[in-house]
Amino acid sequence: MLGDKRPNTSGPGTVVGANVKLVGTLQDANDIIIHGRIEGEVISNQAISITETAYIKGPINAELVTVAGKIRGSITATGKLEILPTGKVFGSVTTKDLAIRSGAIFIGKCTMPDEEKEEIEEKPPTPEGQNPQTSYEV
DSSP states (O other), X not given: OTTOOSOOOOSOOEEEOTTOEEESOEEESSOEEEOSEEESOEEESSEEEEOTTOEEESOEEEEEEEESSXXXXXXXXXXXXXXXXXXXXXXXXXXXXXXXXXXXXXXXXXXXXXXXXXXXXXXXXXXXXXXXXXXXXX
């Protein structure tokens, strides 16, 4: 439809080759697969896969993030974050579902927001001023 301004969310998405270095923001409504090096923000409405040869310095935002390479920066995965055995993450992560495989490296802070925000608001304050979110620091 000619008047439709919404991005096309069907199609193959973006693949960054192993010999590619990008500086700046990489954004795609579809999946992103990274084999190369990115210095800047990476954003997808769907999934981002960081392969073993990939290095990212900067924030990452997607529904599903899979890490087999190296990341220096924050990760926000609205659905799931999985760090594979070859994955190395140095930075804070925010996700509802976190899987860290044996052999993976994670150095940073993890925040897992509660899904029931209304329920949290109705609960009495937690002792010693604790935040109602689950937070772990490694």
